[in-house]
Structures are given as C-alpha cells and as structure tokens.
Amino acid sequence: MDQLPARDPVSGPRSLLDRLFDQGLLVRTGVDGLYGRSGEFESVVEAVDRIATRLGAGDGAESLRFPPGMSRPAFERSGYLKGFPNLAGTIHCFCGNDADHARLLACIEAGTDWTGGQAASEIVLTPAACYPLYPVAAARGALPEGGLLFDLQSYCFRHEPSLEPTRMQMFRMREYVRMGSPDQVLAFRELWLERGTAMMRELGLPIAVDPANDPFFGRAGRMLANNQRAQGLKFELNVPVNSEDKPTACLSFNYHQDHFGTIWDIRQADGEVAHTACVGFGLERITLALLRHHGLDIEAWPDAVRDRLWG
C-alpha cells in the first residue's frame, strides 16, 4: 500500500462525512448511507464514468442501462438471497381500497406503523449493475463464437446503514461484463486489472490490489467466502478513504466461473455453459477517494488529476 500524502488534506477533528456535509458536497437526508449529491460532486462522478467509457471504447461492448429495480422472479432465481439476504431491498406497495387508505392515514397521524399492509411488488432493487443483465443475455440464445461484452451502469441498493461515507445504501456502479469461455473471461479480467490500476494511479490515488471475498451472510457464508478467496475469484482495488487500516474497495474484478451461466443456462457457441466475469467501478467511492486524497476543494486539485478528469 502506498503511503498517505504527508499533508492530509481532510484530516481534522470532524469526520470525513461531516466535512462533506459542511462543504455541501453531500446532503443529509436523515438516513445513514442515503445522501443527496451537489452538482460539483456529480461532476466528478460523471468524469470518472467517462474515463471508464474511454478505457473500454475500443472493445465493442454493447451498452445497456437498467433502472434501479429488477424483476423479482429474476432476482429470486439469481441466487442473491442465498448469499446476501440482509442486503436486499424488496419494493412493497399498497393494494387496498378507500377504507384501507383511511386506516393507513390514521396510523401515520398516530405515529404507529402503517407498513404492515404493504404487499411485495414484482420489483426488487438492483443489488449490482449486472444482475438484470443475465436473463436478458440468456434470452438471446447461445453466445457467438467470441462471446459477448456488455457495458452497464445503474444505481444499486444494499441495506447496510453506516456512517462511513463510502458505504452508501444507494450508489452507482459502472460495470463491464464478459461472457464466454474461461480463457476469454479470464483475459478480460486481467486486462481490466491493468486498466483499472493504471487509471487510479493516473488519478493520483494510493492503491493496493488485494484478494477479496463478498460479504456472504451467516454461518454458511463463512465457507463461501473462504472458497472465493482460496480460488482467487475476486480482487479489489483498495484505497484508504475512511481510514488507513480499513481501505475502501473502489473497483472489483470478479470471476464468476459458470455460476451465472448455469443459473440462467447461458451457453457458449459450442454448447458448453458460459463463464462470466465483471469489473465494477464504485463511482461514488472513487469520487470520495479523490476528495479524500486531493482535498474537498475540487478547483484546487492537482492539474494532472483535473486534466485526466476534464481535459
């Protein structure tokens, strides 16, 4: 891990989150991990997103954009609830009549719980940008010879209220997703490990690439996490943002083997189950890493960093 800059631009008695509020870069909503963003904050998010576009521009990815929700049946089939039931968000709706409506309003008036009558809709919040993609790809039939490459971005939801600004409940993830043979998807992951590392260095950020695991739930989850690490399936590009001891994963590089290919019956051209891999950019996290290391005054960032973002 590189050293933090000697002159720490945002150290001080107040937390990073408080300083982001003070500066107006993030806006309080009353819920931990749910924030408004200023126009300035957004200009960095958009610039990082454009860099990700430029890095992948020559690869011929198909660009798709999904809304922040996905089909509940697809979500159930995806297996997400096996690993991360605690992070998922289901969308519930009112299906009552005038009398039910009156009762609901009376509960709100009295300050008592009114949500018991809400019924699960067909939509759940997207947990990672690539989850809505797999059923769409599967519906197209077997992959072409060279496999497929997609470019995605969406708001994602994870129910993990936190005071660390890098752990938002609603945040944007940019992704490239590769589907094909094991060789094809591993080459893709290798390429993006190099590209992502170079990108972050050019943005003047101290980084480390580390093996990682997803935060699988419960007792059974520990074994899944250990397996994932032992097999080298997940790497994260970490930057100290909230603290030096617990750096923040700003990009992640994931080899799913045939996990999604089997679930969705996605086939390679030769009939074998497809392998998949993805690289994910945490757009808010990269933005926060830039603010943490170059200071909260974006106008005063080093010229080289500003040129890379807006040049």
Add this chain to the structure above:
Amino acid sequence: MDQLPARDPVSGPRSLLDRLFDQGLLVRTGVDGLYGRSGEFESVVEAVDRIATRLGAGDGAESLRFPPGMSRPAFERSGYLKGFPNLAGTIHCFCGNDADHARLLACIEAGTDWTGGQAASEIVLTPAACYPLYPVAAARGALPEGGLLFDLQSYCFRHEPSLEPTRMQMFRMREYVRMGSPDQVLAFRELWLERGTAMMRELGLPIAVDPANDPFFGRAGRMLANNQRAQGLKFELNVPVNSEDKPTACLSFNYHQDHFGTIWDIRQADGEVAHTACVGFGLERITLALLRHHGLDIEAWPDAVRDRLWG
C-alpha cells in the same frame, strides 16, 4: 392539437412497445413498465436532459442530485400517501438470523411466498424528483429575498404496471423547483411554459398545453382533482405517443401554492410561508415522443431535430 404526420413512421400491426423491443431500444425484463434501455435510447435521454440544462443555464439554479430513494419519515410527512398511496413503493429488508434465512430459502425453493418476513426500512422510492428537496431546503432556514431555485433529476417510481411504454414504473424526471413569493413562483411557471413549449416545437413534436390534475386516489381524490383543475394549478404539455385520443404528458408545470411550504415550514425572507412551483420533464416520455414522431431509426431523424439534440 397539431395533426399527426400523414406518414406515420411507427404505425403497423405491432404495438409501439413491441416495436421498441424489436428494435432493441427497450429491453424486456418480464415486468410491465420496467425496461432496460439501449445505448441509443440513452443517448436521446441524455440529449434532452442537456437541452433542459441549457434552457435554465442563465438562471443560477443550485444543482442537486438525489438517489432514487428518500427518507421514509420525510415521505410520510410530505403528504404523498394522502393523495397517491397506490403509487408509492416502500423498501423492505430482511432482519433475521440463520434460521430465518433457511426458511426464506426453503420458501423460494418451494415457490411459496417468502416476502412476509421483510420489514419496512427507513427508505421509500422517490415518487417525483422534488420530494427529497423540501426538507433539505427547510433545514437551511428562511429563503433569501429573491427566493431559491433548484435543478434536480432522479429516477422515480410509481406502481402502475402498464403496457403503454410511456407509463413506466421506473423513469427519470428532470425538474426545476422555485421557492419564494406567489409572484416569483408564478413568473417561474410562466417562463417555463414558454420555454418548454418552444423546446418541444423545435424538436418537431405536435403539442398541446392542457389544464390537468394529478391522479388522486379514491373517492376523496375526485374532489382534490377537481379543485386542482378549477384553480389552474397544473398544466401539462401533451404529445400523442400511444394514441391520438389519449396524448401523453411530457412536461408538467405545477403551482403548489403554500402546500409544501406549510408542510415543511419553509419561510420567505419576510416570514410568510413560501410558495413553490416546479416544472418536470419526463425524460423517457420525451424520448418516446421523438421516436414515435420521427421514427425508430434515430440516424434517420430530420437534421433540424438531430442538430437540436446533438448539434
């Protein structure tokens, strides 16, 4: 209402929605009103969004971007559930242990309902881009002499599954919101009625500006809707998209009087309750109107329209 073009570029036996799927502009998810968007579709959405930015560029609006969810306490206080309980979406989460998790997975395996144990979180989906703004503005204290102007955009949710492509459950709304005296906010609404009308004409769309009402729920809602019309509080800029008989509201111009000012105790500089108004651009709806009237081949759109979007 202007006439539809004599040569209807997307008429035919298949519905507009089916043709959008056929062309790959929208992508099926299995849920009515929830669709993926192609890169081409998004390029139009982004171009319309940029026009809205240019039109308001000289006004000094403060730009804020909220995620697609907002605080549930703020949502309850906003009054949205009085008018539109049926459209709201609450986000529910799993709070159980390993045993609860095993039961949840067994339900999914058996194809029975597993959502009963989900508990309401502190977050609800944003129903209109301006709803998260009012408590933020209120927390800043009384308005300055000239009032305030905000620029917003977010994904919004309304639970109204439909086969009309213009009635999506998740869609993006760009908004300008004015807070101040009645004169200030009415002048703002008038200005945007003119700007919005000119914008849509320059995009080659046949439009009508009509008085309108929100779709208030239930028996009591009918009276609210009638009042809103009688007082001329809401106007919509309509374009035939799905049909000529039922044109689609692509922009709306809303004078809230002191509704939000009273709920949130937002005060003018002189201590009077603030009035508010907003103009909302339905970004997907304007995009669909362009596709409907200029054809599904975006490259073949009239030069004047393409220049306005990308010139």
